[in-house]
Amino acid sequence: MVDHAAGQLYTIEGIAAALIMIVTVWIVLGTTTMYTPGDTHISDMQLEQLGTDVLAMMDTPNSTLENRNNTSNLQQMIKNNYSAFSNPPGDYRKGPELFNTMFLSYANSMTNGRADHIQYSATVYYRNATTPTGSYEFSKTHDISPGDHAVRVTRWVLIDNTITGPTDYPSVIPAPANNNILDRRWQEVLVEVLIWRG
Amino acid sequence: MKNDHAYLSIDFLAGFTIFMIAFIWVATMIPGLFVNVRSTQIDYDAVAYRTGVILTEDPGWQVDGTSDWEVIDDARVPEEVRRIGWAISKENPGVLSAVKMNRSFCSTAFTYPESYQDKIIFGDMPYRFNISVLTNGTYYQSVGDVRPSGAYGYIRRVAKVKQMSDSQVPAYAFMSKGISPKHMFSPEMNITDLLFKEQNLAYQINPRHESTAINVTNISWVYRNQSNLDYFDGGTEKPVGSSNLKVHLLDVNLTRLNPSEPLVAIPPFGHEVYIDGSSTPVIPRLSSPVIVQENVSIVFNSTFFAAEGKTTTASRVFVNFTFGLWNTTNLTYDDGYCINSTYGNNLFRYDYGSPWVREPVLEPAILEVAVW
Numbered sequence: 418m419v420d421h422a423a424g425q426l427y428t429i430e431g432i433a434a435a436l437i438m439i440v441t442v443w444i445v446l447g448t449t450t451m452y453t454p455g456d457t458h459i460s461d462m463q464l465e466q467l468g469t470d471v472l473a474m475m476d477t478p479n480s481t482l483e484n485r486n487n488t489s490n491l492q493q494m495i496k497n498n499y500s501a502f503s504n505p506p507g508d509y510r511k512g513p514e515l516f517n518t519m520f521l522s523y524a525n526s527m528t529n530g531r532a533d534h535i536q537y538s539a540t541v542y543y544r545n546a547t548t549p550t551g552s553y554e555f556s557k558t559h560d561i562s563p564g565d566h567a568v569r570v571t572r573w574v575l576i577d578n579t580i581t582g583p584t585d586y587p588s589v590i591p592a593p594a595n596n597n598i599l600d601r602r603w604q605e606v607l608v609e610v611l612i613w614r615g
Numbered sequence: 616m617k618n619d620h621a622y623l624s625i626d627f628l629a630g631f632t633i634f635m636i637a638f639i640w641v642a643t644m645i646p647g648l649f650v651n652v653r654s655t656q657i658d659y660d661a662v663a664y665r666t667g668v669i670l671t672e673d674p675g676w677q678v679d680g681t682s683d684w685e686v687i688d689d690a691r692v693p694e695e696v697r698r699i700g701w702a703i704s705k706e707n708p709g710v711l712s713a714v715k716m717n718r719s720f721c722s723t724a725f726t727y728p729e730s731y732q733d734k735i736i737f738g739d740m741p742y743r744f745n746i747s748v749l750t751n752g753t754y755y756q757s758v759g760d761v762r763p764s765g766a767y768g769y770i771r772r773v774a775k776v777k778q779m780s781d782s783q784v785p786a787y788a789f790m791s792k793g794i795s796p797k798h799m800f801s802p803e804m805n806i807t808d809l810l811f812k813e814q815n816l817a818y819q820i821n822p823r824h825e826s827t828a829i830n831v832t833n834i835s836w837v838y839r840n841q842s843n844l845d846y847f848d849g850g851t852e853k854p855v856g857s858s859n860l861k862v863h864l865l866d867v868n869l870t871r872l873n874p875s876e877p878l879v880a881i882p883p884f885g886h887e888v889y890i891d892g893s894s895t896p897v898i899p900r901l902s903s904p905v906i907v908q909e910n911v912s913i914v915f916n917s918t919f920f921a922a923e924g925k926t927t928t929a930s931r932v933f934v935n936f937t938f939g940l941w942n943t944t945n946l947t948y949d950d951g952y953c954i955n956s957t958y959g960n961n962l963f964r965y966d967y968g969s970p971w972v973r974e975p976v977l978e979p980a981i982l983e984v985a986v987w
Contacts (some may be wrong), residue, residue, distance in 0.1 A: 431630030435637030442641050462664070463770060470773035472689050472980060473709055477775055481967060481974045482817040526981045528755065529745040558869075 425588060461568050467535075468570035468612045471523040474517075477576055490519060491574055495555070495606060512555035523557070524612070536565070536615040542607040555608070567613040576604045659742075659768025666736055666746070667770040671982060672708035673700030675715065677683045681826070684820040685718040686918050692724045699734045703737070703777060703816045710817040710977060713775045714825055716748065720756050727758060736986065745985045750776050751978040767987035775977035780820045781828035782965055782972045787836045789963060791955035796948035796953040797939045802829050804932040804965040806920070812967055818975060820967065822932075824923040825975070829934060829965065830912040834862050837953050838940070859944045860951060863904040864890065864911055866937040871930050881932070885919045885962065888912070904939060911936060 476491040478484040494512035501509045508515065516539065525533040538557035538562060545551050562569055579601055674682035678699040682705075684696045699719050701711040716723065725731060728743070736742050745759030784802065806822060813819045820827070838860040855868055867888050869881035887896035889912040890905055896914075897905060913934060920926045940951040956962050964970055 427627040427630035428633070429630070431633040434634050438637050438641045442644050445671070446644070446647065463660075466664075466667075467771055467773065470709065474773050474775055477710065478818075478976065479775075481813055481979045482819050484815065516934065523979060523981075526749065526752065526773075528749040528757070528981050528983045581678075 421494055452515055454481040462516060463595060464535075464568045464614070465570055467524060468537075468568065468610055469572075472570060472572040472608065472610065474523060476572060479570060487577060491516075491572075491608070494519075495574060495576055495608070516556045517558070520556070520610075522557070528557055535612055536561075537610050537612050539608060539610045542609065543604055561611060561613065565615055567611040569609060569611055571607055571609045573605050574608055576606050578602060578604045622662060627671070629725045645766055659766070659986045660770070661768070662736065662738055662742060663744075663768035663770045663984045666744070666984045666986065667982065669698065670701050670736060670746070671711065671766070671772045671774045672702050672705075672840075673698065674704050674712075675700035678900075685712070685715045686824075686921060689721075689724045693730070698733055699731075701774075703895060707817045709774045709954045711774050711980065713750075713770075713776050713778060714827070715778065716756065720758055720814040728760075731758060738903050744987075746983070748980055748982050760957075762985050763987055765987075766965050767985050769983070769985050772982045772984075774980050774982055776980045777817060777825075777977055779826040779976050780814045780827070780975045781830065782963075782969070783966055784831050784971050785830065785833040785836075786831065786954045787833055787963040788971070789954050791952050791957075791961075794950040795955075796950055797937060798953035799957060800831065800936045800938065800963075801933045801956045802963040802965055804930060804934070804977065806926055806930045808934065808966060810928055820965075820972075822915060822919075823926065823928070826910055826915060826917045827965070830910055831936065831954065832910040834911070834954070837862050850954070859942055860949065861941045861943055862907050862953065863939040863941045864907050864936065865904050865939045866935070867911075867913060868935050870933045870935065871926055873927060873930050873935070873962060878933075881925050885916065885922060887914045887916075889914065890896045901961055904941070906941075907938075 454472045472491070475494075476489045478487075478489045483489060494516045497512040499511060501511050502515075508518075510518075520537060520539070523533070524535045524537070527533060536558040538559075539555040539560055540552050540553045541555045542550055617681070675684045675696070676682060677684040678695040678697060684699065699715075701719070702708055702714045703710045703712050703724065705837050719735075725734075728741075731744065731746075732738075732741055736744055743760050745757070747757035747759075747763050749755050775800070782802070789800060800911050804822060804827070809820045809822065820835060868883060869886070870878050871881050872878050889896050891908050891910060919932075920932070926932060936954075938955075939948045941947075941952055942949040954961075961969065963969075966976060
């Protein structure tokens with residue numbers, strides 16, 4: 418009869434809707450692994466945070482006097498690329514060597530007294546009069562190899578380049594040949610550090 | 616014709632029931648979708664990262680909306696401290712306050728692990744954690760469980776910790792030009808000047824939030840050089856050998872000068888006076904004179920000046936040391952020269968740039984947070 422045939426459609430629709438919902442959830446549940454990214458991303462983030470922290474702390478003056486004179490550790494290290502100076506007191510060495518010691522000490526220290534094994538390679542980018550930008554290798558532990566998985570951290574550092582350095586070596590400039598190229602003014606140089614565990 | 620309006624078909628009822636059962640079943644499965652996301656490494660790492668950020672970049676938060684949570688006393692901590700952060704201020708991320716750090720490790724104020732889960736770690740799950748700090752490569756502080764051998768979320772931050780300021784005042788720099796049996800030496804701490812001359816909180820000497828100390832040193836110089844006063848006119852010191860004079864500390868008291876108010880005494884509670892490097896403080900108000908060989912130190916803890924009724928940000932504080940020159944032969948106080956602020960106009964100001972004041976320095980620290 419016609420009346421009974423119309424009623425059967427409701428049951429079929431109900432079963433069809435139920436099946437569609439269950440299949441949808443089944444498919445969605447099967448793909449949830451996509452929402453948990455692997456460890457690579459997390460360790461990148463940790464390394465980046467650590468590198469950013471280390472550069473920020475090296476560029477934080479240690480006292481009122483250093484703060485007023487714009488002489489954080491990092492500023493002094495970049496200014497004294499060729500000349501030895503002392504910071505911390507008693508440790509007379511050139512800027513890149515002091516950078517090496519302090520960077521590794523900050524980056525590798527752990528609270529349990531053990532040391533991490535972080536490697537780095539630091540480059541300084543600056544502006545000069547003839548070419549828009551120049552760069553020089555500042556300090557490094559060793560060259561990066563293709564197998565190393567490195568992250569990049571940077572920091573802008575304010576450098577007073579109005580002061581003339583020692584006669585044989587100017588302050589910021591990497592090579593004596595560039596002596597007359599870099600502008601004698603306050604410069605914001607970019608310190609770029611590649612960090613990896615090795 | 617048969618009229619079938621207003622009848623509910625049994626088929627419809629069956630279809631609708633099947634639909635509803637399936638719908639409810641699917642709805643209960645939805646939360647399961649997020650189980651994997653929540654309980655794996657990514658969540659622990661995120662919580663560890665967040666905790667690291669709160670500790671190094673946030674000054675914390677207490678119930679009145681300010682960030683001075685470290686001054687709240689033990690009994691009120693559970694209700695009034697909302698978030699524990701160690702940064703000096705929002706403007707100085709990475710520069711930590713030693714006072715806040717020490718306070719957060721205080722076991723009389725914070726119960727482990729509930730207080731920390733509630734005020735540092737946050738989140739609905741009762742995460743287990745380990746927070747450790749190593750300041751200047753030597754000073755270790757930690758709270759939490761031993762890290763598991765399996766997976767846990769982890770972050771390491773590098774920061775700097777602001778150390779307290781103090782002053783070393785050598786007796787020979789503040790000797791009297793006249794003689795008297797009793798001498799008063801009154802270092803001045805001008806809180807207004809200290810707060811406004813250096814406005815960057817990372818480098819500010821702030822007696823109202825951080826500990827300060829005044830150490831009067833080289834006191835033996837006083838009785839060794841009673842007859843040798845050309846020393847502080849540029850001559851060289853000639854040790855006189857044994858002397859029958861001893862320096863007595865007769866009193867230490869504090870006075871406060873607020874704008875348009877008379878000079879008033881500050882109650883002698885909460886500061887500590889140490890003699891000759893002894894680790895036991897003498898009571899602030901001396902009952903009898905004390906012999907001083909080399910130095911007298913007065914230490915103000917971080918909550919001393921901010922306590923009710925002690926100082927305001929506009930106060931000038933005078934720390935008055937009264938010394939007497941005791942003759943051990945005659946058993947009387949004799950006329951003589953001593954450290955003194957009045958004779959010779961030797962007022963010592965606790966201020967920036969003074970050769971006798973050590974301004975706050977920042978020391979490197981490593982912070983590690985593990986969450987599982």
